[in-house]
Amino acid sequence: MDRAIGAVDGKVFVNALDYLVLVGTLLGIAAYGAWCTRGRSDLRTYLTGAANAGWFTIGVSVMATQASATTFLSTPGQGYQDGLGFVQNYFGAPLALIVIAVVFLPIFRGLNVYTAYEYLGRRFDKKTRLLGTALFLLQRGIGAGLTIYAPAIVLSTVFGWSLHLTIVASGLVVIVYTAVGGSAAVSLTQKYQFAVIMAGMVTAFFVLLAKLPASLSLGDALTVAGGFDKLKAIDPTPSLVPRYTLWSGLIGGLFLQLSYFGADQSQVQRYLGGASLRESRLGLMFNAIFKIPMQFCILLLGASIFVFYQFERPPVFFNQSAWQHAAQGPAGDKLRGIEGDYAAAQAEKQKQIDQWLAARHAGDRAAAAAAHAAALAAHARGEALRADVKRVLHEADPHAPQADTDYVFITFILDHLPHGLIGLLVTVFFAATLNSKSAELNALASATTVDLYRHLVRRDADDARCVAASRWFTVFWGLAAIGFALTVNLAENLIQFANMIASIFYPVLLGLFLVAFFQKRVGGTAVFIGALVSLLVTVVLFFARKAQPDFPVSYLWDNLIGCAACVVVSQVIQSLLPANRANER
Numbered sequence: 001m002d003r004a005i006g007a008v009d010g011k012v013f014v015n016a017l018d019y020l021v022l023v024g025t026l027l028g029i030a031a032y033g034a035w036c037t038r039g040r041s042d043l044r045t046y047l048t049g050a051a052n053a054g055w056f057t058i059g060v061s062v063m064a065t066q067a068s069a070t071t072f073l074s075t076p077g078q079g080y081q082d083g084l085g086f087v088q089n090y091f092g093a094p095l096a097l098i099v100i101a102v103v104f105l106p107i108f109r110g111l112n113v114y115t116a117y118e119y120l121g122r123r124f125d126k127k128t129r130l131l132g133t134a135l136f137l138l139q140r141g142i143g144a145g146l147t148i149y150a151p152a153i154v155l156s157t158v159f160g161w162s163l164h165l166t167i168v169a170s171g172l173v174v175i176v177y178t179a180v181g182g183s184a185a186v187s188l189t190q191k192y193q194f195a196v197i198m199a200g201m202v203t204a205f206f207v208l209l210a211k212l213p214a215s216l217s218l219g220d221a222l223t224v225a226g227g228f229d230k231l232k233a234i235d236p237t238p239s240l241v242p243r244y245t246l247w248s249g250l251i252g253g254l255f256l257q258l259s260y261f262g263a264d265q266s267q268v269q270r271y272l273g274g275a276s277l278r279e280s281r282l283g284l285m286f287n288a289i290f291k292i293p294m295q296f297c298i299l300l301l302g303a304s305i306f307v308f309y310q311f312e313r314p315p316v317f318f319n320q321s322a323w324q325h326a327a328q329g330p331a332g333d334k335l336r337g338i339e340g341d342y343a344a345a346q347a348e349k350q351k352q353i354d355q356w357l358a359a360r361h362a363g364d365r366a367a368a369a370a371a372h373a374a375a376l377a378a379h380a381r382g383e384a385l386r387a388d389v390k391r392v393l394h395e396a397d398p399h400a401p402q403a404d405t406d407y408v409f410i411t412f413i414l415d416h417l418p419h420g421l422i423g424l425l426v427t428v429f430f431a432a433t434l435n436s437k438s439a440e441l442n443a444l445a446s447a448t449t450v451d452l453y454r455h456l457v458r459r460d461a462d463d464a465r466c467v468a469a470s471r472w473f474t475v476f477w478g479l480a481a482i483g484f485a486l487t488v489n490l491a492e493n494l495i496q497f498a499n500m501i502a503s504i505f506y507p508v509l510l511g512l513f514l515v516a517f518f519q520k521r522v523g524g525t526a527v528f529i530g531a532l533v534s535l536l537v538t539v540v541l542f543f544a545r546k547a548q549p550d551f552p553v554s555y556l557w558d559n560l561i562g563c564a565a566c567v568v569v570s571q572v573i574q575s576l577l578p579a580n581r582a583n584e585r
Contacts, residue, residue, distance in 0.1 A: 018423030022430070053273045058283025061270045063291065064194045065439040066260070070150040072197065072298065073429050074494035077318075077405030079302020080309075083230035087296050088244040089499065089556065092254030096261060097288040101281040103517060104262040109277055114450045116268045116513070121455075123516040125524030131531055132512050133451040136265055137444060139505035141477060144440040145484030146498050151429045152485065153406060156321070167485045170430070174437045175478035200428035203421060204413065205301050211416055213311050220357050221307050227356070227372055228310075228379065230303040233296070243496075243554045252556030255563050256503065259510035261287075266443035305412050310353055312416075316342040317389045318407035331396040335389065342385045349378035406494050441481070445473040503558040504542050508534045510559075511566025519567070522574045530570030538562040 053061070078086050113119055117136065121129030152166040212221060225231050235245045242248070261267045261284070274280030316339050317323045327335050356371035390402050413425045449470040454461055461469070508531050515527045541558050545551040553561075 017420050018426065021420060021423030022427050053275060053279065053283075055274070055279045055282030055286065058271050058274050058280055059286030059290075060194050061273075061439070062261070062267060062283060062287050063294070064197075065266055065270055065436050067194075067197070067294070067436065070146060070494045070498055071295075072201065073150050073153065073409060074406045075295065075298045076302035076305060076409040077407070078495055079230070079299035080306045080408045081302075081405045083225075083228075083303055084233040084296065084299045085235060085244045086495075087233055087292065087299055088235065088246060088249030089253050090257070090292050090295050091246065091249035092251065093257040093261075093291045094288040096254050096257035097284045097291075099258060100262045101284045104268075104513070105271065105280055105284070106277060107517070108268060108272060109280070113272075115265050115447050116263060117265070117447060117451050120512060120516060121451075124527055126455075128512065128524045128528050128531075129451060129455070131528060132263075132509060133447050135505045135509050135531075135535075136263075136447055139502060139509075140264065140266055140440055140444055141480055142484060142501055143498060144437060144444065144477065144481035145488060146494060146501075147437045147440060148481055149485040149488055150406070150494055153410070155426075155430075164486055168482055171437075171478055171482040171485070175441065175475055196424075197428050200424045201298065201301070204417070204425055205297075205304070207417055207421065208301070208304050208308060208412070212308060216311070216357075221304070223357065223360065224307050224310055224353060225303050228306065228376070230306055240553045240557055241550075243556065245554075248554050248556040252554070252559050255510060255559035256499070256506060256556065259506035259559065259563070260502065263506065263509040263513050264443075265447050266439050269443050269446060270439065302408065305408060308412070308416075311350060313343060313346050315411065316386060317393070318404040318411045320407070320411070322393060322404075323389075326393050326396045329396060331392050334392055338385050338388050338392070342382055342389075345378050345382040345385060349375050349382065352378060437481075441474050441478050444477040445470045448473040448477070500542070500555050503555050503562075504538045505535075507538055507559045507562025508566055511563045511570075514563065515567055515570050519571065522570050523577075526574035526577060527566070527570045529573045530566045530568075533569045534562045534566035537565045 075086070108116060108119065111119055111122065115133075117129050117132040120132045148167055148171045152163055152170055155161060155166040155170060156163040222231065235242060236247075237245050238247060239245065240248075271280040271283055274283060315323070323335070326332070352371045352375035356368055356375055359365075359368035359371055390404075394402060410429075413422055417425065449466055453469050453473070454466055458465065458469075511534050512527060512531055515522050515530070538558050538561070541553070541561065542555075545553075545555060
C-alpha cells in the first residue's frame with residue numbers, strides 16, 4: 001500500500017490507502033443515495049422529499065447545505081490570516097432562524113408550495129414571481145460554481161491534476177446522483193456525508209494539537225495566538241468600515257441569514273420536506289444552536305494552524321503549484337530571493353517567540369514585552385515579503401491567483417498528516433461538496449421547473465413530465481456551474497467572496513418577502529420597481545467597493561441597505577400609483 005498515487009514535482013502527497021478512503025467513501029455514499037431513491041416519478045417527492053423527515057434529518061440537511069467545501073477548506077485559511085473575527089458574520093443567524101421558524105415557515109407550509117417564489121406569484125403577480133426566481137437562479141448558479149471550485153483546488157493540489165480537468169470531473173459526479181434521486185437523494189446522503197465531515201475535522205484538530213512542540217503548553221499556544229491578534233472574536237467598534245464587527249454581524253448578518261434561510265430555495269426546500277411544522281421548526285432550531293459554535297471551531301482550527309507555523313516554517317506562498325510554475329520562469333531568481341528573506345524573517349520571529357514565552361514564564365514583563373514587539377516586527381516583515389511574492393506572481397502572470405489562504409489547510413494536511421488521514425480529510429472536502437452542491441442543483445432545477453417551465457412553457461405538464469424536465473434542468477445547471485468554476489479567478493478568500501456575491505442579490509429577495517408578509521397594501525408593480533431599485537443599489541455598492549478598497553461601508557451592511565431600499569421604495573411607489581391600482585396584487 002505504499003505505492004504513490006499522487007505526486008507533484010517529485011513530492012508524494014497521497015498513496016493507495018488515501019485513494020481507497022477517498023473513492024470508497026464518496027462513491028459508496030453517492031451510490032447508496034442514487035439506489036435508494038431511483039425511479040422517483042412523483043413531483044413533490046422528487047423536489048421536496050417524502051415530507052416525512054424528522055427534525056434531526058432536517059437540521060443536518062440545512063446545516064450541510066450551507067456548509068460546503070468552501071466552509072471547510074476556506075474558513076481555516078480565514079482563521080489563519082485574520083483570526084476568529086469572521087465568526088461575527090454569523091451572529092445574526094440564531095435570531096434569523098427564529099424569525100423564519102415563526103413567520104416564514106408556517107406561510108410556506110400552509111400554502112403547500114413547491115418553491116418560495118410560488119408564494120410571490122400568489123401574493124403579487126407573475127412578474128414579481130419571475131423576478132424572485134431570476135434573482136435566486138443567478139445567485140445560486142454563481143454559488144454552485146464556487147462550490148465546485150473549492151474542492152477542485154484540493155484534488156488538483158493532491159493529485160497534480162489540471163485544475164480545469166478536476167473541476168469538470170468533480171462536477172459530473174454530483175450531477176449524476178442528484179439528477180437520479182432528486183431531493184430525497186440529497187437528504188438521505190447528507191447525514192452520512194456530514195458524519196464523515198465532522199469526523200475528519202475533529203481528527204485534524206487533535207492531530208494538529210499533537211504536532212505542536214512538546215514544550216508548548218496549551219496556555220502558551222493561546223498566548224501566541226492572542227499575541228498575534230488571532231483570538232479576537234468580537235470587535236465592538238461602532239463603525240461601518242471594518243468588515244466584521246459585533247454590529248455588522250448582529251444587524252447586517254441578521255439580514256444576510258434571513259435572506260439565505262428564508263428566501264433561498266436551496267434552504268427552503270430542505271425544511272419544506274419535514275414531517276410536520278414542529279419537526280421543521282426543531283430542525284431550524286438545531287441550526288440556531290449549533291451554527292455559531294461550528295464556525296467558531298473551524299476558525300479556531302485555522303488560528304491553531306497559525307500557531308503551528310510559528311514553530312514550523314510555512315511556505316512563503318501556500319499555493320505551491322502557482323509558486324513552482326512561476327519559480328521555473330523568468331521571475332524565478334526574484335522569487336527565490338524573497339523566499340530566502342522570508343525564511344530569515346521566520347527564523348527571527350521564532351527566536352523572539354521563544355524568548356517571549358521564556359520571559360513570561362520567568363515573570364520578566366519588560367523582557368516579554370520587548371520580545372513580543374520584536375516578534376510582531378518580524379511577522380510584519382514576513383507579511384510584507386508575502387505581499388512582494390503576490391506582486392511578482394502578478395507581474396509574471398496577470399491571471400495567476402493572488403489569494404493563497406484557501407490553500408493553508410490543505411497544505412497543512414498534505415505536509416503534516418499521515419496517510420489514511422490525508423485521504424479522510426480530502427474526503428471531507430468532497431463530502432461537503434456533494435452535500436451543498438447536490439442541494440443547490442436540486443433547488444435550481446426545482447425553481448426552473450416549477451417557476452419557469454410549468455408556469456410559462458407547459459402549464460399542462462403532469463408530474464412525470466416535470467420530473468423528467470427537472471432532471472434535465474439539474475444537468476443544465478450543473479454544467480453551467482462547471483462553466484463558471486472554469487472561469488473564476490479570485491483575489492478574495494472563497495468564503496468571503498461567496499458572502500460578498502450573496503450580498504448583491506439576497507437583500508433584494510429578502511425585501512420582496514418582507515413586503516409580501518408585512519405590507520399588505522403594497523401590490524405587484526410597486527414591489528417590482530422597489531426590487532429593481534434595491535438591486536441597483538447593491539450592485540453600485542459592490543462595484544464601488546471593488547474600485548475603492550477602503551470604501552467606508554462593509555459589505556455586510558449591504559444586506560440591510562438593500563433590503564430597506566426595497567421596502568421603502570415599494571411603499572413610496574405604491575402611494576404614488578393611481579387610486580384604481582392601490583389594491584393591485
